[in-house]
Amino acid sequence: MVRLITHNLLACHAKGCTSNNFPLQFKDVQIVVRESEFNPDFLRGFIPKIEWPALVSSSRELGDTSLSDQLPEMLDDAFLKTLHRVLFEIHVEEGVMICPNCSHHYPISNGIPNMASSVTLLIRGLPYLASSWLNMKLANDLKIS
Amino acid sequence: MAADFVRWWTVRWGSCDARLSSSATPMAPPVTITSVDASSPEAYELANVHDVYDQIAPHFSSTRYKPWPIIATFLQSLRPEWVGLDLGTGNGKYLPFCPCAIGLDRSRNLLDIARTAGGMTREVVQGDVLENYWRPGVFDYVISIATIHHLATPGRRKRAIQQMLSAVSPDHGRVLIYVWAVRQDEQSKRTIPTTDSSQGQDVFVPWVLSDDQNRIFNRYYHMFADGELEELVITAAGEIGLYVGQGRQEGIEIVQQGWERSNHYVELRRYRVQG
Ligand SMILES: [Zn+2]
Numbered sequence: 001m002v003r004l005i006t007h008n009l010l011a012c013h014a015k016g017c018t019s020n021n022f023p024l025q026f027k028d029v030q031i032v033v034r035e036s037e038f039n040p041d042f043l044r045g046f047i048p049k050i051e052w053p054a055l056v057s058s059s060r061e062l063g064d065t066s067l068s069d070q071l072p073e074m075l076d077d078a079f080l081k082t083l084h085r086v087l088f089e090i091h092v093e094e095g096v097m098i099c100p101n102c103s104h105h106y107p108i109s110n111g112i113p114n115m116a117s118s119v120t121l122l123i124r125g126l127p128y129l130a131s132s133w134l135n136m137k138l139a140n141d142l143k144i145s
Numbered sequence: 146m147a148a149d150f151v152r153w154w155t156v157r158w159g160s161c162d163a164r165l166s167s168s169a170t171p172m173a174p175p176v177t178i179t180s181v182d183a184s185s186p187e188a189y190e191l192a193n194v195h196d197v198y199d200q201i202a203p204h205f206s207s208t209r210y211k212p213w214p215i216i217a218t219f220l221q222s223l224r225p226e227w228v229g230l231d232l233g234t235g236n237g238k239y240l241p242f243c244p245c246a247i248g249l250d251r252s253r254n255l256l257d258i259a260r261t262a263g264g265m266t267r268e269v270v271q272g273d274v275l276e277n278y279w280r281p282g283v284f285d286y287v288i289s290i291a292t293i294h295h296l297a298t299p300g301r302r303k304r305a306i307q308q309m310l311s312a313v314s315p316d317h318g319r320v321l322i323y324v325w326a327v328r329q330d331e332q333s334k335r336t337i338p339t340t341d342s343s344q345g346q347d348v349f350v351p352w353v354l355s356d357d358q359n360r361i362f363n364r365y366y367h368m369f370a371d372g373e374l375e376e377l378v379i380t381a382a383g384e385i386g387l388y389v390g391q392g393r394q395e396g397i398e399i400v401q402q403g404w405e406r407s408n409h410y411v412e413l414r415r416y417r418v419q420g
Binding site for chain 2: 002011022041044112114
């Protein structure tokens with residue numbers, strides 16, 4: 001699941017991408033809203049960790065405009081319920097997250113974001129695939145002779 | 146030599162006759178010694194860990210699980226407003242016991258199970274424990290249970306520990322790591338190829354798929370020697386400039402370390418004196 005509680009903690013990790021690498025921008029998203037249990041104590045404890053401007057801009061990218069530009073001083077129940085919905089009830093099921101600095105794309109499918117770059121995985125896998133192919137060929141050649 | 150290149154293989158376990166005559170709970174096939182292809186540990190892990198888990202994932206049962214005592218006590222000691230990271234979450238069996246944790250794993254098929262672990266929506270992320278995808282120090286705690294023993298070199302295991310130390314809060318971040326040990330519990334049903342617990346050992350651990358073919362999948366593990374995990378933690382911390390011990394301005398305290406149910410564990414706490 002990518003909900004904004006997770007998204008607000010994520011940053012791009014591409015090699016050399018160390019500044020302006022947060023928040024990742026959503027694109028082509030499909031969203032499902034699911035109710036979940038309201039836990040005001042957790043929210044009060046979690047608020048100091050939130051990067052507020054990032055949460056506001058990301059929630060607006062997802063079409064939710066209920067958060068104000070500034071974190072309110074009064075953390076009353078009405079505000080906490082709004083925050084709860086934004087952090088926990090908006091599920092991004094499909095889409096892409098894009099690094100604002102290096103434009104790296106992190107795909108989301110069936111609610112699961114893939115932070116491991118597929119390009120990296122492919123390159124890492126190549127030496128092995130090559131060696132296993134050679135080995136298979138060698139084994140065949142030996143059998144024939 | 147050829148075996149080094151074999152990606153993963155499946156063999157029929159025993160003949161038909163042997164299977165028919167075996168009891169309802171057959172002994173697990175023995176653990177065997179292996180050696181890592183050092184030229185490409187990533188590819189080695191891809192073939193002997195990640196691909197295997199992706200294939201056997203559908204056969205992991207989602208039955209209720211009771212954490213071992215040290216893990217249970219650790220999880221109960223966390224504050225309810227804390228946020229954590231479960232590195233190598235697998236099918237997410239610890240997520241229901243964590244106050245609020247994001248599960249990370251390389252296996253997409255395991256994550257498809259983990260995302261609803263315990264009958265609730267869970268936050269899961271596909272990724273590599275050697276990378277850090279997070280704002281630095283943003284987590285209150287990290288657990289990594291039975292994960293870094295799947296990394297194929299000491300350097301990679303060390304790097305995973307460094308990522309854990311960097312992921313948690315410099316003021317109070319807590320870390321719990323479990324790895325498989327050469328020193329085995331008397332109740333262990335595994336036949337292992339070594340008894341010298343002063344030496345770590347790279348092995349293949351067979352997983353028997355209980356379908357009509359009883360196929361065997363070999364997973365790579367590094368069995369840790371006595372003291373190896375602690376030593377690795379100290380080196381890992383030192384390399385990123387973190388003092389191990391109490392009484393400094395900033396550092397890491399080894400809260401406890403030991404051996405439980407054929408596993409070594411270490412619990413760490415980051416601290417920083419204010420002012
Ligand atoms: Zn980037």
